Amino acid sequence: MIRSIVLILSLAIVFAQTPPETVIRINVNLVQLDATVTDSQGRPVSDLKAEDFQILQDNKPQVITNFSYINLRPASSDSARTRVAATKGSKVGTPPPPPAKLSMDKVVRTIALVVDDLGLSFESTVYVRNALKKFVDQEMQPGDLVAILRTGAGIGALQSFTADKRQLYAAIDRVKYNAIGRVGVSSFEPLGSIGGGDGGAMAERASIMTAGTMAAINYVVGGLREVPGRKSVVLFSENLKLFNADGMDQRVMDEVRRLTDAANRASVVIYSIDPRGLQTYSLTAADDTRGMTARQIARVPMQRAAEVFNSQDGMVLLASQTGGLFLHDNNDISGQLHKVMQDAAGYYLIGYHPDASTFNAKTGQPKYHSIKVKLKRAGLTVRSRNGFIGNSDAAVMHVAGTPQEQIRHALTSPFNSGTIPVRLTSLFSYSPKMGSYLNTLLYIDAKGLKFEDEPDDWHKAVLDLVAVTFGDNGQAVDSTGQTYTLRMKGDAYQRALRDGFLYTMHHVVKKPGAYQMRVALRDDGSAQLGSASQFVEIPDVHNGHLTLSSLVIKEDDTSLTAKPQEDPAAEGAEGHSTENPEGSPAVRIFRRGKGLVYVCQVLNAETGPDKQANLELHTRLSMTTSWCTKASPCRWIPSRSRIRSTWWRLGRCGWDRDWSWVTTCCR
Incomplete structure (x- = not known):
C-alpha cells in the first residue's frame, strides 16, 4: 500500500550540543541561568566558584544549589593559526575538502548568523557578506554547527544548520540588498530626495517590518529550544527602532518581550552587530541643500547622529536582556565576529530553587521576575539574563507525538x-x-x-x-x-x-x-x-x-x-x-x-x-x-x-x- 504523507514543515530540530545536564531549565523546582564573566581586558574568566556569585530574584537573595563552568572552546581554537594556514595554504578557486560527518556528541558551538536584510543598507550588506565569508574561511572550527539566515527571505529553519562549508558559502551568495527593506541604498536618506510617501504610512510600514524581524529571530530561537547548552545568535542590523513619533512602538515592544523570554528559556544569547561602523554625519555629495537655511544645514549632523542612536535601541535591548553584546562603531566586522566567538567560549551555569509564588499567577497572567547576578570579586564584569516570565517550561514546550510530527522533527535535524x-x-x-x-x-x-x-x-x-x-x-x-x-x-x-x-x-x-x-x-x-x-x-x-x-x-x-x-x-x-x-x-x-x-x-x-x-x-x-x-x-x-x-x-x-x-x- 502506498499513501502520501502530507507534512507542514516547521522549525524544529533534535540534536545535542553538550551533555544533558547543561540544559537551561525554568520550572517550579529549579531556575537555571547562564552567566559570562570577563576581566578588564574583555577576556573570559573561568576559575570562579559558587561563593563568588550572588543571585537576586526580584531583589531577594537566592541560595545557589547548582554550579558549573561549561567550556565551549573548540579543541583547535587558535584562530590566529587557522587564519595563517588559510591564507598561506589555500588557492583561489580550490574547493574545500569534504567535511567530516558531525555527530550529535561532537558539536561544540551552535551559531546562528542572522542577516536582517530588511534593516540593512546596500553598503552595509556588502560588508556583512564579506565578513561572513571570512568567518567561514578562518573563524569556523571543527565542532561548529552554523547557519546563515536572512530575515527577509523566509527563514527556513534549523535545517539550515550545518558543518558543511559548501552549504554556508551557498547561503552567503544569497545575502543581497533587499530593496523592499526599511533602509535605503545608504544609511541616511540624501537631503532633498524625491519620494518617501506619506509619513504616517511609512512609519507604520517600518513598524510592521521591524516587528517582522523580531518574529523571524524568535522563529530561530524557538527551534533552538530543544538543543541542550548555550547557543549564540549573531544579528547583523542597522535599524531596529523601538520608538516612533508617538512614543514607544507597542507592536515592536510586544515582539521584543516575546523574543527575549523565548531566548532566555532556550539559553540563546543574542549578539547584535551594527555593520555601519564609524559614521560621518556631515553633508555628502548626494545631499541637495537648495532651499535650506544655514541653521537647517548646521542641524543636519546632529539630526543624523540622533537617528543612528535611535535606530540602535532594539539591538541594545536584545543584547542586554539575553546576556550578549552590542558591537558598534567599528569598521572591522570580522574582528567583531571574532570578539563574539571569544565571548562565547564558555559560561557559568548557575541554578537555584525558586519560591513557590514564582509560578503562581494570582491575576491570571504570568508575572515577570527580574534576575540580577552580582560578583563578589572586584575587577570583573558579569553578564547574564535580566529575568523571565513566570511560566514553567512544561507550559510552553511541545513534544512531537504524531507520526507526522516525528518525521518533521527528523527532517529538520542537521544530523x-x-x-x-x-x-x-x-x-x-x-x-x-x-x-x-x-x-x-x-x-x-x-x-x-x-x-x-x-x-x-x-x-x-x-x-x-x-x-x-x-x-x-x-x-x-x-x-x-x-x-x-x-x-x-x-x-x-x-x-x-x-x-x-x-x-x-x-x-x-x-x-x-x-x-x-x-x-x-x-x-x-x-x-x-x-x-x-x-x-x-x-x-x-x-x-x-x-x-x-x-x-x-x-x-x-x-x-x-x-x-x-x-x-x-x-x-x-x-x-x-x-x-x-x-x-x-x-x-x-x-x-x-x-x-x-x-x-x-x-x-x-x-x-x-x-x-x-x-x-x-x-x-x-x-x-x-x-x-x-x-x-x-x-x-x-x-x-x-x-x-x-x-x-x-x-x-x-x-x-x-x-x-x-x-x-x-x-x-
Missing part, C-alpha cells in the same frame, strides 16, 4: 538522526528527457526495522518514507512522501537483515542552485525513525559551459567498461532494490583486493572553436577532511564529439596492503 541506520547518496545527473535531476540512493539497515511474522515464513515491515529538497534559504522546494510495505521470506529476508537494502528515488530539479536533500523514514512497527541529509549543487547545464555530473564510485566489475553507458547509479526503477549494497554507489564499502572505478557524466564538452571534445583530466583523492593524493593531469579526448548525456569511466583505483589509495590508471 543523521534516529535509531534506524540510514545512509543517503544524492547524485546530480542529466538526461535530455528529464533534464537535471537527483538520483537519490538510500541505504537502510534492515536490522533496525521491526518485521512482523506472517504465514508461510513471510516477514513484513511498513515504512513511511519522506524526501524533501530544501533551497539555500532553508525553504522546502519539493517533497514526496510514500508508505512502502516490505514482504520478504527465506534467503531474501536473511540477506536483507545481513546486508541491508537500497531504495532509489528520482527528483527532477527545475532550477540550478544549491540544495539540501533530506530523507526521513519511520518504521510503523516500532515507531523508530532514521534520517539523513546531503548537500548538492545543481549547475546550469543550459548555459553551454563545461559541466560534470556527480561522481559515481562503484566496485570494479565487468559491467563497467570504458564505453559510454547509462547512469550507473540508477539501478532500475524507483523503489526497493535487491542489489547487494556493499560496493554500490550508495554504501561505497570496498573489500581489500577489489578495485573500484569512478564514473562521471560530461556535459557540454564541445567548448572549443571546432566544437570537439578536448579535455584534460585532473584527479585528487581525499582522506577524512584533507587532500592526500593528487594524480598527474592526463589528456582525454573522447571518440564521440557529442557526449551530452553519456557516462564515461574516468579512472580506476585500488587498495595496497597499507590501505592507502593508489591511482592505477586514468582514462
Whole structure:
C-alpha cells in the first residue's frame, strides 16, 4: 500500500550540543541561568566558584544549589593559526575538502548568523557578506554547527544548520540588498530626495517590518529550544527602532518581550552587530541643500547622529536582556565576529530553587521576575539574563507525538538522526528527457526495522518514507512522501537483515542552485525513525559551459567498461532494490583486493572553436577532511564529439596492503 504523507514543515530540530545536564531549565523546582564573566581586558574568566556569585530574584537573595563552568572552546581554537594556514595554504578557486560527518556528541558551538536584510543598507550588506565569508574561511572550527539566515527571505529553519562549508558559502551568495527593506541604498536618506510617501504610512510600514524581524529571530530561537547548552545568535542590523513619533512602538515592544523570554528559556544569547561602523554625519555629495537655511544645514549632523542612536535601541535591548553584546562603531566586522566567538567560549551555569509564588499567577497572567547576578570579586564584569516570565517550561514546550510530527522533527535535524541506520547518496545527473535531476540512493539497515511474522515464513515491515529538497534559504522546494510495505521470506529476508537494502528515488530539479536533500523514514512497527541529509549543487547545464555530473564510485566489475553507458547509479526503477549494497554507489564499502572505478557524466564538452571534445583530466583523492593524493593531469579526448548525456569511466583505483589509495590508471 502506498499513501502520501502530507507534512507542514516547521522549525524544529533534535540534536545535542553538550551533555544533558547543561540544559537551561525554568520550572517550579529549579531556575537555571547562564552567566559570562570577563576581566578588564574583555577576556573570559573561568576559575570562579559558587561563593563568588550572588543571585537576586526580584531583589531577594537566592541560595545557589547548582554550579558549573561549561567550556565551549573548540579543541583547535587558535584562530590566529587557522587564519595563517588559510591564507598561506589555500588557492583561489580550490574547493574545500569534504567535511567530516558531525555527530550529535561532537558539536561544540551552535551559531546562528542572522542577516536582517530588511534593516540593512546596500553598503552595509556588502560588508556583512564579506565578513561572513571570512568567518567561514578562518573563524569556523571543527565542532561548529552554523547557519546563515536572512530575515527577509523566509527563514527556513534549523535545517539550515550545518558543518558543511559548501552549504554556508551557498547561503552567503544569497545575502543581497533587499530593496523592499526599511533602509535605503545608504544609511541616511540624501537631503532633498524625491519620494518617501506619506509619513504616517511609512512609519507604520517600518513598524510592521521591524516587528517582522523580531518574529523571524524568535522563529530561530524557538527551534533552538530543544538543543541542550548555550547557543549564540549573531544579528547583523542597522535599524531596529523601538520608538516612533508617538512614543514607544507597542507592536515592536510586544515582539521584543516575546523574543527575549523565548531566548532566555532556550539559553540563546543574542549578539547584535551594527555593520555601519564609524559614521560621518556631515553633508555628502548626494545631499541637495537648495532651499535650506544655514541653521537647517548646521542641524543636519546632529539630526543624523540622533537617528543612528535611535535606530540602535532594539539591538541594545536584545543584547542586554539575553546576556550578549552590542558591537558598534567599528569598521572591522570580522574582528567583531571574532570578539563574539571569544565571548562565547564558555559560561557559568548557575541554578537555584525558586519560591513557590514564582509560578503562581494570582491575576491570571504570568508575572515577570527580574534576575540580577552580582560578583563578589572586584575587577570583573558579569553578564547574564535580566529575568523571565513566570511560566514553567512544561507550559510552553511541545513534544512531537504524531507520526507526522516525528518525521518533521527528523527532517529538520542537521544530523543523521534516529535509531534506524540510514545512509543517503544524492547524485546530480542529466538526461535530455528529464533534464537535471537527483538520483537519490538510500541505504537502510534492515536490522533496525521491526518485521512482523506472517504465514508461510513471510516477514513484513511498513515504512513511511519522506524526501524533501530544501533551497539555500532553508525553504522546502519539493517533497514526496510514500508508505512502502516490505514482504520478504527465506534467503531474501536473511540477506536483507545481513546486508541491508537500497531504495532509489528520482527528483527532477527545475532550477540550478544549491540544495539540501533530506530523507526521513519511520518504521510503523516500532515507531523508530532514521534520517539523513546531503548537500548538492545543481549547475546550469543550459548555459553551454563545461559541466560534470556527480561522481559515481562503484566496485570494479565487468559491467563497467570504458564505453559510454547509462547512469550507473540508477539501478532500475524507483523503489526497493535487491542489489547487494556493499560496493554500490550508495554504501561505497570496498573489500581489500577489489578495485573500484569512478564514473562521471560530461556535459557540454564541445567548448572549443571546432566544437570537439578536448579535455584534460585532473584527479585528487581525499582522506577524512584533507587532500592526500593528487594524480598527474592526463589528456582525454573522447571518440564521440557529442557526449551530452553519456557516462564515461574516468579512472580506476585500488587498495595496497597499507590501505592507502593508489591511482592505477586514468582514462
